Amino acid sequence: MSTYPVPLVPNNVQSAMQLASISVLGLPAPTSEKDPAYSAVRVGWQQLGQPSQFINNDVAYLRCITVDDSVNRQRDQQTVSNPADMNDPPQSDLQVWTYMRVWQTFWEFYGPNGFDHARAIHSALFTQSIHDTFAALNLNLYWIPDSSCPRRVPYYEDGQWWERVDFEARFNELVTETTVIPLAASVEIQLYESQAGEVDDFVVVMPGEGYGEGEYGGGGYGS
């Protein structure tokens, strides 16, 4: 059984951001699936859309995507013993890849208090509570302290001007991926010279004790 964290998907991140935003805005913690707090902080890009709000309602929408970043391209790889392999000697190893993935969350605040709500969430990112919230939710998500300033962007729609404030923040996620790789129990090696023909024939067998954790050397090799 692997103990590595499962890579996040957009629904994980959006739900975490939704809960964190509800908390920062001082709304009561949701106690049911239909809790009104969810109406105040909504998740965007619903399959069939979702009803909007009245112009005087304070409502935030958030959306999460992954973004390109140079840190995405650096990958660490190591080979470790496969904890799920109970064979003796083991028949597989685990190749473990780790890399950093960058998530970006967009917040859009509507309503007469949207500007101040954006300030509150923007400032909350600098506090320990956001970090602790993600830790409590068991998310490998860490804020990059370089968030944009909230921007007031009123827009004209349906015959009237709507108050709106946008800002976005990025978060690092340490992603771990594993691949089971099979091991050979033994390999026969035959050596030939052009003149003399076969000069040696031996078998390399799977090492026993002390094998694993990236070590392929050690005892156990022989002819």
Place this chain on the structure above:
Amino acid sequence: MRLHSVVNNPMLAEAFQVQRSQGGYYGAGGWSDNYTTLNYFGIVSIADAKTVDALPEADRIHGAIVINSELPLYVTRLSAGDGGPATSDIIVYQGDSAPWGKYRVVNEGKYKSRGFWHTIAVWMTGA
């Protein structure tokens, strides 16, 4: 002039179904809806070029229909009676599999004083 007798004329009108949201809610992670199916009767036509031209680009690809019916068809609305906010009606026309299928209401013309509703719906490919 009330035209409901025209849109209900069996020489022109036909039966179809409507999947209507009874009011949904904003929950953890997103919107949840609650649909019921209604039987409808009205004149269903293929939308002409000028009608399709008025729709957003992404909805032009696979066409649209125009429905004239006595009973109302709804776009997404902030309040559906006691049910709260609700998303657009979905028309099930001549079965719900291709080449026919489901169409989502994107525009409603409220000719209530004339006894009918004029609705545009776009094909939901893959639905």
